[in-house]
Amino acid sequence: MAAPATGAMTGGVGFRKWAGVAGGGTSQDLRTTPKASVTVAGVARSRETWSMDHATSPGPLRRIANLWALVDLPGALGRLQAGGRSARMDIGPYPVAYTGRPATVRALLDGRLEGMAERGRFYEDISRVIGRSSLVTCEGEKHRRLRRAVAPAFRREQVAAYGDLMVERASAMAAKWADGDRVALDKEMAALTLDIAARSLFGVDIAGELSEFSTILETGARIFYRLVLPRGLSDALWRNPYSPANQRLAAAQKRVDSFVSQLIAERRAQPHQPDGGPAPNLLDFLLAARDEDGAPLSDEEVRDQVVTFLFAGHETTAQALTWAFVLLSTHPEAERRLAEESRSLLGRSERDGRAESLAGKDLADLPWARAVTSETLRLYPPAWFLSREAATDTEVDGCPVAAGTLFLTSPLAVQRDPMYWERPLEFDPSRWLTQEVGAGPTEAYFPFGHGRRNCIGSSFALTEVPLVLATVLGQWMIDVAGAGTLKMRPTVTLRPRGHVYARVTRRDPPGP
Ligand code: HEM
Numbered sequence: 001m002a003a004p005a006t007g008a009m010t011g012g013v014g015f016r017k018w019a020g021v022a023g024g025g026t027s028q029d030l031r032t033t034p035k036a037s038v039t040v041a042g043v044a045r046s047r048e049t050w051s052m053d054h055a056t057s058p059g060p061l062r063r064i065a066n067l068w069a070l071v072d073l074p075g076a077l078g079r080l081q082a083g084g085r086s087a088r089m090d091i092g093p094y095p096v097a098y099t100g101r102p103a104t105v106r107a108l109l110d111g112r113l114e115g116m117a118e119r120g121r122f123y124e125d126i127s128r129v130i131g132r133s134s135l136v137t138c139e140g141e142k143h144r145r146l147r148r149a150v151a152p153a154f155r156r157e158q159v160a161a162y163g164d165l166m167v168e169r170a171s172a173m174a175a176k177w178a179d180g181d182r183v184a185l186d187k188e189m190a191a192l193t194l195d196i197a198a199r200s201l202f203g204v205d206i207a208g209e210l211s212e213f214s215t216i217l218e219t220g221a222r223i224f225y226r227l228v229l230p231r232g233l234s235d236a237l238w239r240n241p242y243s244p245a246n247q248r249l250a251a252a253q254k255r256v257d258s259f260v261s262q263l264i265a266e267r268r269a270q271p272h273q274p275d276g277g278p279a280p281n282l283l284d285f286l287l288a289a290r291d292e293d294g295a296p297l298s299d300e301e302v303r304d305q306v307v308t309f310l311f312a313g314h315e316t317t318a319q320a321l322t323w324a325f326v327l328l329s330t331h332p333e334a335e336r337r338l339a340e341e342s343r344s345l346l347g348r349s350e351r352d353g354r355a356e357s358l359a360g361k362d363l364a365d366l367p368w369a370r371a372v373t374s375e376t377l378r379l380y381p382p383a384w385f386l387s388r389e390a391a392t393d394t395e396v397d398g399c400p401v402a403a404g405t406l407f408l409t410s411p412l413a414v415q416r417d418p419m420y421w422e423r424p425l426e427f428d429p430s431r432w433l434t435q436e437v438g439a440g441p442t443e444a445y446f447p448f449g450h451g452r453r454n455c456i457g458s459s460f461a462l463t464e465v466p467l468v469l470a471t472v473l474g475q476w477m478i479d480v481a482g483a484g485t486l487k488m489r490p491t492v493t494l495r496p497r498g499h500v501y502a503r504v505t506r507r508d509p510p511g512p
Pocket residue numbers: 109135136137147197308309312313314316317320381382383386387446447448449450452453454455456457458460461
């Protein structure tokens with residue numbers, strides 16, 4: 001089950017501390033040792049069990065102690081993972097359970113665990129932002145209908161065709177930098193990935209709406225804890241009209257809604273023409289979709305998919321890119337290799353008479369960039385925990401699970417478990433060189449989930465992340481401030497805490 005052992009990435013690590021980088025520290029610290037391995041205390045530390053009992057419900061004192069999980073959920077899940085079994089971790093009166101056993105995770109995500117609902121209360125809260133008719137939040141037949149409707153936009157040839165645009169937008173972003181600039185990398189990545197998602201999936205420039213999206217995501221990050229609170233309490237917090245967070249969210253959502261409605265109205269007025277003009281995009285597929293009985297998607301369904309794909313299509317990839325730059329900054333050998341890989345293609349493209357820029361089709365010739373992507377998604381999976389809910393009383397691996405239990409698993413905890421990975425905390429892209437990128441060497445790798453609810457945008461992301469890394473690093477050196485001491489901020493996605501600043505230095509053009 002263990003991943004193949006290959007040479008570890010070593011190399012000097014400068015601890016470059018600049019002002020403005022997030023400080024503080026809990027069990028989510030990211031520290032880089034002089035041997036360039038990444039350690040996160042609290043995850044996979046030992047096989048101790050923590051405030052849980054796999055066979056019975058935890059007693060009252062443990063339930064109270066488990067309230068700490070609301071403050072440090074990754075730490076709590078890491079300790080449950082170290083326990084090695086599916087287990088309950090009731091928080092106060094609220095039943096919560098966890099599995100990190102790969103076989104059980106597969107069964108859970110395949111929908112093979114008896115009594116487990118496809119979604120649950122976590123997704124009910126998410127639907128407050130992206131809608132009840134979103135592909136992410138709905139279940140059963142409705143989910144199947146929507147998945148069929150959006151599938152054509154994610155066919156292999158369609159995604160490959162987005163590659164040129166990804167490179168072009170990454171180059172346009174970097175063209176605004178001056179040599180020696182200090183840039184907020186996390187913000188740059190969010191703007192870039194939103195730009196790419198909006199142009200490729202909907203054919204629009206969304207730069208003017210960027211601040212509404214970041215308001216929604218930032219406010220969502222602040223109230224993340226609501227998503228793991230018992231339903232009654234969470235509902236009360238969401239309903240509170242005096243909450244500044246609710247007010248900010250409502251205002252930003254209203255503006256996003258009006259932008260999306262206008263976009264849909266304009267496309268309905270000028271539908272895609274099959275002959276000539278640009279290829280159809282996701283919005284065209286949504287408007288053209290028909291049921292077996294010939295019915296189109298409702299207005300609400302179209303609207304919810306546009307909002308969903310604008311969010312899901314950019315936030316996760318932005319985090320993946322940011323973490324990749326952080327890791328490469330502390331692993332100069334890996335960064336140099338990626339830059340050289342990219343520059344060798346630039347040199348080739350010059351000889352081919354192409355402009356000095358990568359193209360989407362170069363993805364096949366970027367094995368190291370793809371390996372860096374896979375390894376980043378192993379150590380920092382943006383969707384760091386996945387949740388379901390028990391619909392009826394059931395039992396998982398001998399652990400009794402009551403109806404209404406929030407059932408969790410975590411790519412973050414499983415993908416760092418020494419039971420399944422050799423040198424689990426070491427950033428070693430070379431372990432992926434013998435593997436098909438994205439396929440994963442073991443069942444203990446699922447950054448994109450698994451089964452019928454897996455990520456429909458996985459090939460989009462696995463095209464975008466390596467192409468953006470190669471485009472940027474072929475022309476620039478990216479030196480992330482305090483990269484060795486950055487900490488995780490676990491929200492719906494796994495973000496770095498605070499902004500991530502980087503010094504950008506232009507590389508000389510590739511030689512003849
Ligand atoms: C590195 C980037 C990404 C990661 C790590 C990621 C991760 C995931 C995961 C783990 C799930 C499954 C959630 C579950 O089972 O509860 C998921 C679902 C989903 N993702 Fe992604 N995602 C990424 C990029 C994207 C992109 C680029 C798009 C769209 C362009 C996208 C759209 C979606 C949608 C719509 C779903 C719901 C699918 C369904 O339920 O049928 N994701 N993603």
